[in-house]
Amino acid sequence: QVQLVQSGAEVKKPGASVKVSCKASGYTFTDYYMHWVRQAPGQGLEWMGWIKPNGDGTNYAQKFQGRVTMTRDTSITTDYMELSSLRSDDTAVYYCARLAIVGGTVYWGQGTLVTVSS
Amino acid sequence: EIVLTQSPGTLSLSPGERATLSCRASQSITSNYLAWYQQKPGQAPRLLVYGASSRATGIPDRFSGSGSGTDFTLTINRLEPEDFAVYYCQQYGISPFTFGQGTRLEIK
Numbered sequence: 752q753v754q755l756v757q758s759g760a761e762v763k764k765p766g767a768s769v770k771v772s773c774k775a776s777g778y779t780f781t782d783y784y785m786h787w788v789r790q791a792p793g794q795g796l797e798w799m800g801w802i803k804p805n806g807d808g809t810n811y812a813q814k815f816q817g818r819v820t821m822t823r824d825t826s827i828t829t830d831y832m833e834l835s836s837l838r839s840d841d842t843a844v845y846y847c848a849r850l851a852i853v854g855g856t857v858y859w860g861q862g863t864l865v866t867v868s869s
Numbered sequence: 870e871i872v873l874t875q876s877p878g879t880l881s882l883s884p885g886e887r888a889t890l891s892c893r894a895s896q897s898i899t900s901n902y903l904a905w906y907q908q909k910p911g912q913a914p915r916l917l918v919y920g921a922s923s924r925a926t927g928i929p930d931r932f933s934g935s936g937s938g939t940d941f942t943l944t945i946n947r948l949e950p951e952d953f954a955v956y957y958c959q960q961y962g963i964s965p966f967t968f969g970q971g972t973r974l975e976i977k
Contacts, residue, residue: 862913
């Protein structure tokens, strides 16, 4: 069965960077884009961007341009999302998600809480 | 980018009633690429409807989606206790794949 398992919670200081991983299993990794979505405490969902199946292209929401980098290692079926120059308002749960709707289903990771605090 | 505006912000209803949630887009959504998600505290979103009106796998038929262009609706008939949650619409026709701000469905 399809699974997306994300790395654990992180606490970072303002100005630092964080790299969240998302280990995929149960499907052909190089057939699907991976999206990243975040959710600040008590707030709504915010789409951050996607990476192409072979990792040869990305598309970032304008808000995150210049601060976010999405990469993937196809040899270990793992995606990464790195966010730099962290601010307190980057405190959020970060999700990876396979949002291509196949057979009426999409898949989400369990979420990774990133806390930015001095 | 396409801005999605959901209304109402909060909806207070009783079990057994019908809920009608609205999602309005700032421009027409390509091929009705509009999805609805349900989210409960501490959980990832759950896909309910895609393509504006197709129910996702395993979703009860009391959930239905309708609409086209810029105006979309999620209807939940005969509310069950487990339906009280936050609902989001999302368009996936044009990048960025924006979400609405959400509608909180609470027990009256």
